[in-house]
Amino acid sequence: MTVTIPQTDVPPLRAAHVPTGGIYEGARELRRLPEGLPARPYDFFELIPQARTIGAEIRGVDLARPLDPALREELNRALLEWKVLFFRAQHLTSEQQSGFARNWGELETNPLLARGSSADVVRFDKGAGATPTFENVWHADVTFRERPALGAVLQLREVPPFGGDTMWADMAAAYDNLSPEVKDRIDGATAVHDFIPGFARFYGPERLAPFQDAFPPVEHPVVRTHPETGRKLLFVNTSFTTRITGLAREESDQLLRHLVQQAHVPEYQVRFRWQAGDIAFWDNRATQHYAVNDYGTHRRVAERVAIAGDRPF
Template identity: 85%
Template sequence: MTVTVPSAVPPTVLREARVPEGGMYEGARTLRRLPEGWQERPYQHLELVPQGCTIGAEVRGADLARPLDPALREELNRALLEWKVLFFRAQHLTSAQQRDFARNWGELETNPLLARGSSEDVVRFDKGGAATSTFENVWHADVTFRERPALGAVLQLREVPPFGGDTMWADMAAAYDNLPQDVKDRIDGATAVHDFIPGFARFYGPERLAPYQDEFPPVEHPVVRTHPETGRRLLFVNTSFTTRITGMEREESDRLLRYLCQQAHVPEYQVRFRWQPGDVAFWDNRATQHYAVNDYGSHRRVAERVAIAGDRPF
């Protein structure tokens, strides 16, 4: 696939340059945190401590166990849109409090293929020790195989290993911004098929997956979606659930998807969070991908997640 490489390369080389098989190339990247024209305002009800250039901020001064007043909810939503993932230290929420906080952003949803947590609308990830390692070590956005993928999720760590077990998030607006223009032109208006089976077939056999095929048939979403609140353009394909680009020959689709999915791997687009017990992360699933790092050996890592229902990508 021919692309334009950074301007430091002599013009005579540009016509011959090609993206390496791994999908990466070197050079300066545009790291723009806010949408064009976005009016940045000070926060009156919370303190934000940035954890990355374009993505990730720790929120101080917010007690998630208490009901949110409208002013605080508005500022948290603005912070989510501006930073894409928010971190809250030492909240130690009950499952009911975690659900109540998430409901400030809409109806909740559950994934029947994941283990149920301590109460309704909560899923539990219990890893390490004798538990089977699943749903880690892959960049993805949650449930893009749904017609309306999740708006976001609220994750709390109940038990943290003595080392490792971090989670990383990638800014998919930055990933789109830095695509070469000819790639943007190629995917503008394109759609891709998303299917739950490839993402879960690594862990479950056909007999477990078969009952859900009617509930979750393959769906098509834009390769580049528009954020419904900010208007930002976002790369919206992922390794777990995106199977092919509509209307392309399989080989061409596979090659382009490999390249697009590799964009989440760029460190400049990422933030990494080191958990402590009771910490909470709240992320915008429309604008990010995430990756749970399984580097804690036989130690135990227990997390509970509440997901917020979203809208249809456009």
């Protein structure tokens, strides 16, 4: 599908092409830690696992307070081991939310998203009359950037009376369970990532065209190596990955169809039911996520802070 713009003074958009479909079968290996790394207890908080390989609730930490180096280091170990951390009833201000995220690096924003109450925060405000956006699709954030986000800190300001959960998928488990034949095909391969397919679902061409120069298509490894754990991670997603470099379109579509659907496997997932003031902190390098739009016309308000990342390798 090619998206065109009627105005003569606005350049046409690039094609927005995303394959769909996929099939799964057989038993799965569910390994949470890198091979050879033993599980260790945590000294500064209580950790409650939420699923086999991904997702843990952290109790006993007040995120409004500055983190001392030892606590920050242990939270980072928990993030690397569990990939997404949940903190109940934090009720942070935007400044406190940003301050917590800065413990992991510089912050970044996405100019295509609505700004929140401060420059570092983007806001997702859904309810009666709002256009449904950025939900019901598995993705990793901003993989169309040369340096995709390291992670994100999301807080729910207002929750609907039912629904509105968020799900995360473990992309290390997704890679581990690929067949040897598929691994041979994708190890060393690269794929093109483009912002247009992900946003063309929600924005008109006149809104997207001005960003084409700022966000040209980029290539990333299909299999990314985590810079801290060394684990191999499947690094393609439905929203932004358009094709595998060097393959004919039909062959690329067929392979991508299989790869992007790995996030749909329930054994790789965790699902979080929000309450107002809850925080989720996830490793965007190692996960994909999916906001479930099942709350009808009820209001759901979330604010997110993103942490700048590095170039995938």
